[in-house]
Amino acid sequence: MSTRILNLELGARSYPIRIGSGLLRDPVSYQLLRGRRAMLVTDENVAQHHLDSVLHALKLPRDQALVLKAGESQKSWEQAGEVLDWMLASRLSRDGALIALGGGVIGDLAGFCASLYQRGIDFVQLPTTLLAQVDSSVGGKTAVNHPRGKNLIGAFHQPIAVVADTDTLATLPPRELRAGLAEVIKYGLLADPILFGWLEKNLDRILALESQFIAETIERCCAIKARIVGLDERESVSGGPRALLNLGHTFGHAIETFTGYSEWLHGEAVAAGMCMAADLSHRMGWIKAVELERATRLLGRVGLPTSPPDGMTPEGFRDLMGLDKKVKGGKLRLVLLRSIGEAVLTADFDEGALHATLEKFCNAGPAHAFAVSI
Amino acid sequence: MSTRILNLELGARSYPIRIGSGLLRDPVSYQLLRGRRAMLVTDENVAQHHLDSVLHALKLPRDQALVLKAGESQKSWEQAGEVLDWMLASRLSRDGALIALGGGVIGDLAGFCASLYQRGIDFVQLPTTLLAQVDSSVGGKTAVNHPRGKNLIGAFHQPIAVVADTDTLATLPPRELRAGLAEVIKYGLLADPILFGWLEKNLDRILALESQFIAETIERCCAIKARIVGLDERESVSGGPRALLNLGHTFGHAIETFTGYSEWLHGEAVAAGMCMAADLSHRMGWIKAVELERATRLLGRVGLPTSPPDGMTPEGFRDLMGLDKKVKGGKLRLVLLRSIGEAVLTADFDEGALHATLEKFCNAGPAHAFAVSI
Incomplete structure (x- = not known):
């Protein structure tokens, strides 16, 4: 396969x-690193399936890989400090490189550490989840979480290469595949x-992991993300195009905070959040009822939640949306839809x-609540 | 005074x-921040002399200032986490700004936190030591220390303004003034x-803090630093012009590590390190005996150490210089002198x-040892 x-x-x-397909075990994927010292960060789930073949292709000894526990809780200030300790103890020099093998948590954490190690060294993203392949591995956003919110401490640090091996999706839990489709x-x-429209038509083949359809999906998404990041690398505070990538994320972050970042996956919260953003866009008269229906139906067909969990209240949403990074001068800004295929960042909603x-x-x-089905 | x-x-x-003179208490200095939320970090020594007048000029309430203990030990990963906690607890938004009021420790620490807060917010440097005014506040290097070495974890994050008030030097301990002159x-x-040559001629007037001479000194130094940073913002790994600013620093860092970053000030270690770099440059046949003598004599006239502390051995130096950031592919690179006024970064020394x-x-x-005089 090509x-x-x-x-x-940039x-x-x-x-x-x-x-x-097969890129992780192909030494050609790592040509950029030839002759350079590299270290690798991954988690125990990913290591089980892919670490040996990646180390073999990289010709890297096992002790140059750090295997962390899996899970969002690894994306912390304390854990970043420990990864940096490990890099310093190994005396990686400024011209070395750090490789992130895993999903969004590993990519965000390792990228954050690479950005800070001796004020920034090269890093390579080897995303192994659909979400990481279409979204988090591309664009240079790195971060750790804070008890007060997600990704509140971070840096912009572009990788020197992204290698998305579609074979990794075969070992991905189906629930994570569906969560990645929310970002798609x-x-x-x-x-x-x-x-x-192409997704509406081909969703079943994508869910069945037909490789040409998966590769096409990732390529189309990365092309959009690459274009937007190229226009607005650092998500300008005044609201450049990059902010549009946060469609559904303001509502979604509130859901993730409410559920303690543990019950719902990020993509699941974003799915429900996009339904809410679409609903508000329709109430504003910006999208038609049929468009709202198409958005909600496609997310539902994937098996994603289309409403927030039981127990969340309007007041709870308002409170949890308060510290969101899209708050500008006290006025909340949201990404809403003008039509399917056109989003706007606006504080001008009713x-x-x-x-x-x-x-x-x-x-x-x-x-409608997703909570009953997990 | 003008x-x-x-x-x-950039x-x-x-x-x-x-x-x-008088810039810290002049509201004009802060025009860039007009209408924006700002928070301030300083230390207890600086706060005692300058905090009230700065807050007054900024119209900032006292609870928007964080007063840390003084000293290099504040420049730690843990302390940075605490400053970020404080900013998040205060719900500073992404379009807010952080102000660093103090010497190099405060500037490096606050700049580091500003670079990471919500992936980077604006910050302003109000340097209150000579070293910070001529060097660390300009150029965007921010960092914290690590038990394995100084500034090993950091970021490049340029301030949006630097305000160097020469009046602050009157309250600076004389030893810190002398340490700043090492960088000059x-x-x-x-x-x-x-x-x-101008320094050789006017050193006594500078040491007496004659304000036109102090301002002239800072301006000349900042002009050189600004030019070099403009050419090589991120100190390219392959050895761009910015690396030349590390003259004396490889030897100096070894001295600082040996003395546990507590007995010697940074500028003192750099002074001894520059004497060593000049000596090596002379042994290489690059500078004349008279140039070595002029460099050593001027540093000595300031009252700076011109040799390392008692107890350091050649083996100790080699070991401590091993992890320095100037190590490239295993071969140590040093900044040496071709003449007074011309430095080179080279691995090609004997x-x-x-x-x-x-x-x-x-x-x-x-x-010759400085240790006897402190």
Whole structure:
């Protein structure tokens, strides 16, 4: 099978995104690192399936790999300190490189450490989840969480290469695959009506992991992300195009905070959040009822939640959305839809409409609630 | 007295450096922050002299200032975590700003926190030591220390403004003033023979804090630093011009590590390190005996140490210089002098000459050792 190669254009910080089957065990994927010292961070779940073949292709001894526990709780200030301790104890020099093998947690944590190690060293993303392959491994956002919220401490640090091996999705728990599809659908909703229609048509083949369809999905999503990141690398505070990638995320972060970042996966919270954003967009008269219906239906077909968990209240949402990074001068800004394929960042939404959306979704009841099915 | 204004040219990240008397209590210094939420970090020594007047000029309530203990030990991963906790607890938003009021420790620590807070917010440097005014506040290097070495964890994050109030030097302990002059002399040695001659001629007026001479000194140094940083913002791994600013620092870091970062000030260690670098440069046949003598004499006139502390051995130096950031592919690179006013970064020095330099300085004995005078 052929390798698809995209380039993220950022001047001196441009880098290739390679997508295809068998890339992790192919030494060609690591040519950029030839002759350089490298160290690798992964987690125990990913290590079980992929670590040996990656180390073999990299010709890296096992003691150059740090295997962390799996889970979002690893993305902490304390854990980042321990990874940095390990790198310093190994005396990695400034021209060495750090490799992240895993999903978004490993990529965000390792990227954060690479950005800080001796004020920044090269790092390579080897994403092994669909979410990481279409979203978090591309664009240079790195971070750890804080008890007060997700990704509140971080850095922009671009990788020097991203290698997305589609074979890794075969060992991914189905629930994580579905969560990744939430971000895939997000790209269609915010930037590409053709992608959205293509997903509606081909969802079953994607869910069945037909490799050409998976590779096509990843390539289309990365192309959108690469274009947006190229326009607005550091998500300008005044609200550049990159903020649009947060469609569904303000509601979603509130859900994740409410559920303690443990019960719901990020993609699941974003799925429910996108339904809420679409509902508000419809109440504003911006998208038609049929568009709201298409968005909600596609997310539902994937098996994703289309409403927040039981127990969340409109007041709870307001409170939890308060510290969100999209708060600007006290006024909440949201990413909403003008149509399927066009998103806008706006503080100019109707308070009453927002209230109605929150009321509706917080009273959706167990029939719509995802909590019953996990 | 007039304000001198330099501009550090870095495209979208350019910023002004204001130098003059009375700037900290002048609201004009803070115009860039007008209408924006700001928080301030300082230490207890600086707070005692300057905090009230700065808060007054900024119209900032006292609870927006965090007063840390003084000292290098504050520049730690754990302390950075606590500053970030404080900022998050105060719900500073992404368009807020952080102000560093103090010397190099406060500037490095606060700048590091500003670079990581929600992936980077604006920060302003209000340096209150000579060392910070001529060096650490300019150029965007931020960091914390690690038990394995100084500044090993950090980020490049440019301030949006630097305000150097020369009045602060009147309350600076004389020993810190002298340590700052080590970096001043460094600029002359590495880049500007005219500055070096001017310092030889006017040292007494500078030591007496004659304000025009102090302002002139800071301006000349900042102009050199701004030019070098403009050429090589991130100190390219392959050895760009910015690495030249590390003249004396490889030897100096070894001294600081040996003395546990507590007995010697950074500038004192750099002073002894520059004497060692000059000695090695002379042994290589690069600078004349008279140039070595001029460099050593000027540092000595300031009252700075011109040799390492008692108890350091050539073997100790080699070991402690091992993890230095200037190690490239296993081969140590040093900044050496071609003449007064011209430095080079090179791995191409004679091992025997280095050995002779280490032997000479480690046996310099108490007559040259600084340890007897502190």
